[in-house]
Amino acid sequence: MSYYKLPYILYRDYPNYGYLTDNRSFGYDTASRSSIKVGDRVLSKTGSVFYSVLTETPQTVEEIAHRLLDIFVGVTASEIEDDVIAFFQALAEDGFVGCDVYSVSRTSYFSYSDRVPKAVCEEVYQNESEVKFFEEWGHNYHLSRVHLEVSAPCNERCVHCYFPDNYRKGLMPRGVFLRILEQCKECNVLSITISGGEPMLNPDLLFFIKECRENNFSINLLTNLTFLSDEMLQEFVKTPLLSVQTSLYSMNADVHDSITSVKGSFEKTKKAIETLYQHDIPMQINCPIMKQNKGTYQDVLNWAREMNIEADSDYMLFGCFDGSCKNLKCRLDLSELEPFIAKELDRGGDVGERNQRIGKSDYTICPVCISSLCVSHSGKVYPCEGWQSHTLGDIKDFSLRQIWEESVEIKKLRSLTYYDFPKCRDCKDKEFCSICLIRNANESRDGNYKKVNQYYCEIARMKHSMAAKDFQRH
Numbered sequence: 188m189s190y191y192k193l194p195y196i197l198y199r200d201y202p203n204y205g206y207l208t209d210n211r212s213f214g215y216d217t218a219s220r221s222s223i224k225v226g227d228r229v230l231s232k233t234g235s236v237f238y239s240v241l242t243e244t245p246q247t248v249e250e251i252a253h254r255l256l257d258i259f260v261g262v263t264a265s266e267i268e269d270d271v272i273a274f275f276q277a278l279a280e281d282g283f284v285g286c287d288v289y290s291v292s293r294t295s296y297f298s299y300s301d302r303v304p305k306a307v308c309e310e311v312y313q314n315e316s317e318v319k320f321f322e323e324w325g326h327n328y329h330l331s332r333v334h335l336e337v338s339a340p341c342n343e344r345c346v347h348c349y350f351p352d353n354y355r356k357g358l359m360p361r362g363v364f365l366r367i368l369e370q371c372k373e374c375n376v377l378s379i380t381i382s383g384g385e386p387m388l389n390p391d392l393l394f395f396i397k398e399c400r401e402n403n404f405s406i407n408l409l410t411n412l413t414f415l416s417d418e419m420l421q422e423f424v425k426t427p428l429l430s431v432q433t434s435l436y437s438m439n440a441d442v443h444d445s446i447t448s449v450k451g452s453f454e455k456t457k458k459a460i461e462t463l464y465q466h467d468i469p470m471q472i473n474c475p476i477m478k479q480n481k482g483t484y485q486d487v488l489n490w491a492r493e494m495n496i497e498a499d500s501d502y503m504l505f506g507c508f509d510g511s512c513k514n515l516k517c518r519l520d521l522s523e524l525e526p527f528i529a530k531e532l533d534r535g536g537d538v539g540e541r542n543q544r545i546g547k548s549d550y551t552i553c554p555v556c557i558s559s560l561c562v563s564h565s566g567k568v569y570p571c572e573g574w575q576s577h578t579l580g581d582i583k584d585f586s587l588r589q590i591w592e593e594s595v596e597i598k599k600l601r602s603l604t605y606y607d608f609p610k611c612r613d614c615k616d617k618e619f620c621s622i623c624l625i626r627n628a629n630e631s632r633d634g635n636y637k638k639v640n641q642y643y644c645e646i647a648r649m650k651h652s653m654a655a656k657d658f659q660r661h
Contacts, residue, residue: 189245190275191285194427195223195296197405198238199375205235207283213332213378213405214430215471215497222469223296225282237274241284248272296427298467299495328601330591331377332559334572335359335367337395338383339564343411344448345434346517347477349505349573349629350384358389359564363582367562368398370587382409382572393422400426407432412459413452423468430469433460436479438486446479446517464494472498476527477517502527503643506629508576515630521645528650532657552605552622556597560587570600574625576634600624610639619654620647 192198197213199206207228230238240254252267259267279286337359341350371379379399386392387410399406406429423429435456436446443453463470474480474487484500491498502519506512519527555570556579562568566582568590569575579597580590591597603624605612611622626643628636 188272188276189247189287190241190251190279191245192241192243193283193285193296194243196225196283197377197403197428199377200235200239201375203232205230205232205238207238207278208377210405210428210430214407214428215432215469223282228278228281228283234274237271238278238284241275245285245287251275297469299464328557328591330374330558330560330587332380333367333371333376333378333587334380334382334559334561335364335395336383336561336563336575337364337381337386337392338389340388341384341411342388342413342449343385343452346446346448346479347475347504347514349507349514351507351509351511354509354575355384357564359391361391361394363564363566364391364395365398367566367582367587368402368404370582371404372402373586374588374591376404378405378407380407380409380572385414386410387412387414387419393419396422396426396429400428404428406430409433411447411452411456412463413449413455415459415462420462420466420468423463424466430471431463432471432473434473434475435460435487435491436474437483438490439483442480442483446477460496464496470496472496474498474500475504476500476502476519477504478519478523479517481519481523481527503623503626505573505625508573508629510576510629510632510634512630521642521649524646524649525653528646528653532650532654552603552608553600553624555624556591556600560591562587570597571625574628577628577636608637608639614644614647616644616647616651619650620644 195210197206197208197210207230209223209225209227211222211224211226236258237251237255240251240258248268248271251271252264255267255271256262256264275284275286278284339350339357340355341348344352368379381392381395381399383389386408389395396406396408406426408429409432412431412433423431433456435453436443437453440453443456444450447453460470460472472487472491474484476484488498488500502524504515504518507514555574559571560568560579561570561572561574562582563575567575567578568580568582568587569577570579577596579594582590585593605617605622608622611617611620614620620643622639623643624636626640627638628634630640630642631638
C-alpha cells in the first residue's frame, strides 16, 4: 500500500493541530457538481506529524514508517506501520490523501462536464474538533487570505472601475512578492489572490503562480484575460489550486467594449473564457450591472449557466478610492433599481441570518481585517480590495504578522459594531441592509467610513417595502 498528497488539498500545521481542506472556501466554486468536495479535517498533533512526512510522490507504508521512526523514539517499526495504515487509510477513504496507483489529474477532480466526479461527498465532514477549530479561527483573527495587487496598470479603462487614473503606475517586483510570500508562510495563510490593475501586465506573473503552487497556496487570479497566452495556459493547467475570476459585461460586443473602453475586448475575453473552459480551469464570471448593460447583463448569466460556469451580477458599485466618485456616473439610479431588487428578493439570501445578528453588541458589522489583508504593488497594506486610501502599514517597515497583530487601526476596525452606527442601529430597514466600510469611505469626501451613504439607505428602504408588499400578496 502506498500513500501520497493530493494536489487539490491544502494543509497547514498549527501549534496544537493540523488542518486539511479542499479548495471550496478559497477558490471560485464554479459549479457544485464539477469539483471534488471532501470538506475539512482537523488532525491531532500526532496526526499532523504523520501527514507532514507525506510527499507528492507515493510512498509505501514501510517508507513512511521509516521516516517516522526518526521522530517517534522508542516505538517499534511494526507499531508505527500499523498506525500508518490506520491513519492514512482513513484519510484516503475520505478523499484527503491518495493511495496505491490512483493517479490524480486536473480532470479527475474538476470538470465542467455534467458527470458527478468520484469521491464527491455531499455531506461535509464535521466533528467536534473541526467545530472547535473554526470557533478558534474566527475568534483569534487568523490571517487566511492575502490579496496582492501585482500590477497597478491596466489595459482597459472600465467606466465603473474604482481605481483612479493617476494610481495606475507600478509593478510588484519579484523581491517584494517573495518577501510577502515568505511572510504568508509564517502566518499560515491559505489563499493568495493575485490582481491588479491587470496582473498579466506583470512579466513575473508566471513566476508568482509557480511560487504559490510550490508552497501549496490556493491561488485566485483576477484578470480580464485579454493577454492569455499558451504559456500562461500551460502554467494554469499545472496548478491544481488555481482559479480565475473575470468580468464579462454583455454578450453584445458593443456594450461590453463601451464599458471597458477598448474595442475588441469582448472577443478576447470571451475566447479566453472558452479556452479555460476547454481545459477545465475553474473560473467565475462577474457581471456588474450598470446603465450601459442593464438590458443585456442577463445574457451573460444565461450563457455561463449553459456552460456550467459560476456567474454573478451585482448593482452595488464602489466609488473611486480617492473619493471623487467620478466612476459612479454609470451606477443605476434609484428609479431604475426596482426590477433588480425584485430578482434579488426572489433569490432569497442572508437577510434572515443577518436579522438574527443585527443589534448584538458583539456582532462585527464588516469582515475587513477578520481573516484577510490586501497589499499593493509597492508593499503598502490596506484592509480590503478597493480601500487603498486606508493604509495600515508597509511591509518595508513591518511584517504582515506585526501589522495583523499589532496595528491599532486594525483593532479599531475589528471592534466596530452597530453601536458605532446609531443611524443604522435604530433603522427600521436594517434587516435589508449591511454596512460596508469601503462604500462608506469611498463615497465620503473625507474618507469617513462611519458616514453611511444615503443611496444605500434608500435601497434598504425599497427592499423592505417590496418585501412587505410581497408578503401581503401571499
